[in-house]
Structure formats: structure tokens, C-alpha cells
Amino acid sequence: MKKNLIFFAILTLFLASCGQPTFDEKSWIRINQLGYQPDAKKVAVFISRGDDAPTKFTLCDSATSKEVKTFKSVTNTGAWSGFTQSVRLDFSELTEDGTYYIQAGNIKSPVFKINKNVYDGTADFLLKYMRQQRCGFNPYLNDHCHTGDGFIVYHPTLNGKHMDATGGWHDASDYLQYVATSANAVFQMLLAYKYHPEAFGDQYQANGRPGANGIPDILDEAKWGMDWLVKMNPEKDMMFNQLADDRDHRGYRLPTLDTVDYGKGPGKSRPVYYCTGEPQGLMGNMNRATGIASTAGKYASAFAFGSQLLKDYYPKYAEMIAQKAIDAYNYGVLNPGACQTAPCSSPYFYEEDNWVDDMELAAAQLALMTGDTNKYIAEAAEFGRQEPITPWMGADTARHYQWYPFMNAGHYLLAMADDRDVSEVFKANMKAGIDAVYNKGKNTPFLNGIPFIWCSNNLTTAMLTHIDLYKKATGDSSYDYMEAALRDWVFGCNPWGTSMVVGLPSWGDTPIDPHSAFTSVYSYPIDGGLVDGPVYSAIFNGLRGVYLKNGDAYEDVQPERMVYHDDNADYSTNEPTMDGTACLTYYLSAMEARGKR
Numbered sequence: 001m002k003k004n005l006i007f008f009a010i011l012t013l014f015l016a017s018c019g020q021p022t023f024d025e026k027s028w029i030r031i032n033q034l035g036y037q038p039d040a041k042k043v044a045v046f047i048s049r050g051d052d053a054p055t056k057f058t059l060c061d062s063a064t065s066k067e068v069k070t071f072k073s074v075t076n077t078g079a080w081s082g083f084t085q086s087v088r089l090d091f092s093e094l095t096e097d098g099t100y101y102i103q104a105g106n107i108k109s110p111v112f113k114i115n116k117n118v119y120d121g122t123a124d125f126l127l128k129y130m131r132q133q134r135c136g137f138n139p140y141l142n143d144h145c146h147t148g149d150g151f152i153v154y155h156p157t158l159n160g161k162h163m164d165a166t167g168g169w170h171d172a173s174d175y176l177q178y179v180a181t182s183a184n185a186v187f188q189m190l191l192a193y194k195y196h197p198e199a200f201g202d203q204y205q206a207n208g209r210p211g212a213n214g215i216p217d218i219l220d221e222a223k224w225g226m227d228w229l230v231k232m233n234p235e236k237d238m239m240f241n242q243l244a245d246d247r248d249h250r251g252y253r254l255p256t257l258d259t260v261d262y263g264k265g266p267g268k269s270r271p272v273y274y275c276t277g278e279p280q281g282l283m284g285n286m287n288r289a290t291g292i293a294s295t296a297g298k299y300a301s302a303f304a305f306g307s308q309l310l311k312d313y314y315p316k317y318a319e320m321i322a323q324k325a326i327d328a329y330n331y332g333v334l335n336p337g338a339c340q341t342a343p344c345s346s347p348y349f350y351e352e353d354n355w356v357d358d359m360e361l362a363a364a365q366l367a368l369m370t371g372d373t374n375k376y377i378a379e380a381a382e383f384g385r386q387e388p389i390t391p392w393m394g395a396d397t398a399r400h401y402q403w404y405p406f407m408n409a410g411h412y413l414l415a416m417a418d419d420r421d422v423s424e425v426f427k428a429n430m431k432a433g434i435d436a437v438y439n440k441g442k443n444t445p446f447l448n449g450i451p452f453i454w455c456s457n458n459l460t461t462a463m464l465t466h467i468d469l470y471k472k473a474t475g476d477s478s479y480d481y482m483e484a485a486l487r488d489w490v491f492g493c494n495p496w497g498t499s500m501v502v503g504l505p506s507w508g509d510t511p512i513d514p515h516s517a518f519t520s521v522y523s524y525p526i527d528g529g530l531v532d533g534p535v536y537s538a539i540f541n542g543l544r545g546v547y548l549k550n551g552d553a554y555e556d557v558q559p560e561r562m563v564y565h566d567d568n569a570d571y572s573t574n575e576p577t578m579d580g581t582a583c584l585t586y587y588l589s590a591m592e593a594r595g596k597r
Contacts, residue, residue: 037116038115062111071090075087081559117595130582135167135255146166175248175258180350185578191409193222194309285346293356348544350401362410365413384410393436407462427474496558503527514575534573535573548567
């Protein structure tokens with residue numbers, strides 16, 4: 001140990017003698033661990049607890065340690081959230097393929113690549129987690145779970161009756177299932193396939209087991225979720241919103257070993273919540289539901305989109321869900337308002353308050369499905385004008401899932417409408433949403449204006465999709481630096497220097513102790529899962545039952561304002577979510593498509 005200290009002292013003197021500045025040992029350079037495409041904006045971030053900051057930096061070849069280029073393109077963003085120094089290091093002008101690291105004085109970054117293919121396979125990689133989340137038959141475990149689902153609650157005449165609600169995906173590391181998140185996941189995966197089909201392979205069967213079946217795996221996964229939505233909307237004007245409730249939260253176990261008793265016996269049937277449009281909650285804690293349109297709209301948009309993309313593989317099925325899309329939309333028109341998920345023994349639930357966004361997207365998607373643009377575009381625009389931007393954009397905080405989905409794909413469809421007046425309004429609305437987030441983060445080292453609420457990574461993913469769709473609609477590339485910063489944040493250019501996707505990249509710092517029974521109890525990897533991400537310190541300190549089991553591996557780099565912990569006991573920052581993961585398939589497939597172009 002003493003020899004190491006002597007060597008470090010000599011090395012420090014050597015660097016100083018060569019004119020290299022010496023920064024505090026609590027200084028770090030953060031990069032995107034996946035790497036950078038040659039023509040992308042490329043910015044690393046230097047953060048420090050010390051007094052000094054770099055005015056230049058060097059890019060070095062990782063194999064030879066030889067200097068490739070020295071840059072003076074630095075932006076000092078000053079003190080930030082407990083760090084005394086922060087600097088943006090811009091090396092966008094370097095476009096040559098290679099493997100590099102950045103050096104600023106005595107501080108080195110991790111090694112990274114510049115290559116057009118750095119995102120290849122990443123969208124497909126996320127599907128590993130989606131398959132692991134399957135309920136009914138779970139291909140990861142090659143076993144069945146929750147086959148007794150479910151029994152009806154809140155229906156005026158059918159309470160207690162059995163209905164087939166097997167299938168779908170578990171929402172997160174618990175085993176609850178929601179129409180809101182499932183329908184959004186289906187839609188986002190279909191969106192990914194529609195615009196970037198070249199990003200997806202065929203290595204799995206429809207049941208999720210290995211083996212090609214002639215259908216892209218992303219469509220297999222989307223149809224798995226669609227099949228469950230069909231069961232949850234069994235008849236016209238009959239909709240269910242939720243399967244199981246927070247009685248589920250009774251300890252770690254595999255879904256195939258679930259013994260929670262909902263009154264039907266340990267591990268038996270679970271409750272299926274009928275949409276009433278009124279507040280629900282079986283054990284005292286109640287939601288604030290005001291209607292059904294938020295759920296009906298999600299059903300309609302997923303069914304309409306699915307009818308278009310699945311018809312080549314399942315023509316009869318596509319006809320069936322096309323009619324369901326029309327019926328669901330009409331039901332939403334008759335039942336305006338938000339249909340929230342139901343709490344039970346705890347006060348936490350998905351507090352969705354908006355619904356016009358869901359009906360806007362449904363109407364816009366029906367215009368594409370039916371060809372009746374006169375009717376549906378006009379109705380979509382009327383809904384869309386009531387919510388020009390998704391309200392979390394530009395806000396400091398929001399309740400849990402208060403504004404959901406976190407981005408409105410309906411705005412993009414209207415921005416692409418043939419009606420120029422409609423198109424221009426919704427292009428402006430998309431821009432206003434980006435500006436609201438940009439203005440909150442423009443003076444920070446990571447250009448991140450996302451509010452650090454529960455599931456902040458889902459907001460980051462939504463904004464990336466929003467920016468990409470805005471660029472498709474307008475050709476405006478003025479937000480490229482913001483887009484790059486949010487993209488890089490997900491893969492390690494953040495205070496903690498960690499990717500937020502389990503196992504991606506395989507060589508990087510990624511979550512190894514996520515809040516999941518699969519990993520925590522059984523040591524099964526849950527590759528592909530996007531974890532919740534950082535939350536405000538006040539949120540972490542105020543949640544019930546959240547704590548650190550194994551200490552804080554990122555203690556030295558925790559900002560003052562927000563925290564992230566790679567610890568399985570922190571369900572607020574380190575729990576993967578099914579819908580966040582599904583939504584990221586769009587953006588990662590877009591990045592792979594850019595590389596191929």
C-alpha cells in the first residue's frame with residue numbers, strides 16, 4: 001500500500017512537470033458508455049468536488065494512449081448540486097472510428113467507441129426484459145404463473161365472477177398489471193417497428209421461447225400485450241383497468257411461486273377491476289377517477305395501430321381489433337375523464353389526471369386506420385388543443401404518473417396531417433414541450449431539465465422520443481445537443497457514471513442490484529430493464545419502506561438535489577419498469593436506424 005502511495009505521488013509530480021494540471025481526486029469525467037455515432041453531438045461532462053476546472057482536454061487512443069487531439073471546446077457550468085465545478089467537454093468534431101478515452105489533467109474517462117454501429121441490437125436487447133415480465137406463460141422461467149386470474153370487482157352485476165384475464169406483462173418487480181401501462185407499451189413497440197423495422201430480428205417464437213417464427217420479435221411482444229388487452233375489453237362498452245392490487249407487495253418471490261391471498265386462497269385468482277369512471281379502492285385508500293376516457297383512448301389507439309401492423313400476419317385478428325378500436329373510442333367519447341389505477345392497502349397508485357391526450361391519439365390513429373380523415377383529424381385536433389403540451393414538461397414536479405403517457409404521439413400524427421393549419425399548430429405544440437424542458441436544463445452540465453420524480457428515466461425516454469418525432473415532422477435539428485445529453489444520461493453521462501439499463505452495455509457500469517426478486521433472491525439477471533432513475537432527495541426520504549440494504553456505492557458522487565442507488569431496497573430509483581423499457585425500444589431503434597443510414 002505504501003509503495004502505491006509513493007508511486008501515485010511520483011505520477012502526480014510527473015504530470016505536473018509536463019504542464020498537466022492536477023485536479024482533486026474527487027473529480028470524474030462522465031461519458032456515454034455505449035459510445036457515439038460519428039456524426040453525433042459528443043459531449044463528456046467533468047464534475048468535481050475540488051476547486052479547479054479544465055480549460056482544455058485531450059482525446060487519446062485507448063490502445064496506444066497516444067494523443068489524438070486536444071480540444072479547447074469547453075463550457076464551464078460552474079457549481080451544480082453540491083459539485084463545486086462542472087464543465088462540458090465538446091468533442092463533436094471528431095468523427096473518426098476508434099476506441100478512445102478523454103483526459104483532462106490527471107483525470108481520465110472510461111474507454112468508449114466512436115462507430116456508426118454502437119446502437120446495433122440495443123432495441124432488441126430490451127425485449128429480454130419484456131419477455132421476462134410475461135404473465136401466464138413466462139418464457140424466461142419456462143413455467144406458468146397466475147393461471148387462475150381473475151375474479152371481477154366493481155361491476156354492478158358480476159362481482160366475484162371469474163373471467164379469463166391471464167397473460168400480459170407484470171408491471172414492474174411486483175406482479176400487478178395495468179391497462180394504462182400495457183396499452184402504452186404495446187403502442188410504443190408498434191411505433192418502434194413502424195418507423196425502424198430494420199432494427200428488429202426474429203430469434204424468438206410467439207410464446208417467447210427461442211426459435212424464429214417468421215415474425216419480428218418486437219411484433220411478437222406487442223401482440224402478447226395486445227392479446228391481454230383484448231381479454232380486458234371482452235365486449236363493447238365493457239372495460240377493465242387493472243389486475244391485482246397492492247396486496248401483492250408482500251415480499252420477494254418468483255411469479256411462479258406467488259402465494260398472495262386475495263380472498264380466494266394462497267396463489268389463487270386475483271381481482272380484475274371494472275372501469276366505473278368513479279373513485280375506487282377496496283381497503284380505505286381511494287383514487288380520484290373522474291371518467292373512463294383515458295383508458296378507452298389507450299385501448300383504441302393500441303387496437304387501431306395493431307390492426308394495421310399485424311394484418312399481414314394475423315388478418316382475422318386485425319379485423320377484430322379494428323372494430324374494437326372504433327368501439328373503444330366511441331365509449332371514451334361518452335365517458336370523458338381519467339380512469340386511475342386503484343390503491344388498496346397502501347396510498348400509492350398511478351395518479352393519471354389527463355385524458356384528452358389519449359383521445360387525441362386514438363382519433364388520430366383511427367384516421368389512419370379508417371381513412372376518414374375529415375372526421376377523426378378534426379376530433380383529434382379538438383382534443384389536442386385542450387392540452388398543447390404534456391403538463392410535466394417544464395414543471396418542477398408532478399404526482400406519480402399524473403400526466404401519462406409521458407409524451408403524446410398524437411401531436412406527432414397531427415403535425416404530419418395534410419391540413420396545413422392543423423399541422424403547423426401541432427408542430428408548434430411539440431416545439432413548446434421541448435422548449436419547456438430545455439429551458440429548465442440549459443444552464444446545467446448535463447442539459448437535463450427533467451423533473452426528478454419517481455420514474456424520471458421514463459420521462460427522459462419520453463422526451464427523447466418526442467424530440468426524434470419532432471425532428472421527423474419538421475427537419476429541425478436545433479435540439480441535437482439536448483437530445484444527445486438526454487441520450488448520454490441514460491447510458492452513463494450522469495453524476496453516477498452508470499447506465500440506467502440493466503446489462504447494457506455488457507462491459508459498462510450498469511445496475512447489478514436492482515429491486516427485483518429475480519436478482520435479489522435468485523440471482524437471475526434481468527437484462528434489458530430500464531430502472532426508475534434518480535429522484536429528488538426529498539422524495540427518497542419521504543417514501544414508505546424505502547431504505548438502503550447494502551450501503552451507497554455512489555456516496556461520493558451523490559448530488560445534493562437528487563439521488564440514485566444501485567440497491568435492491570430502493571424501489572424508488574432502482575426498480576425496472578415494463579412500460580419504461582417498452583417505450584425505450586422506439587428511441588434505441590431510431591438510433592440503430594440512423595447508424596445504418
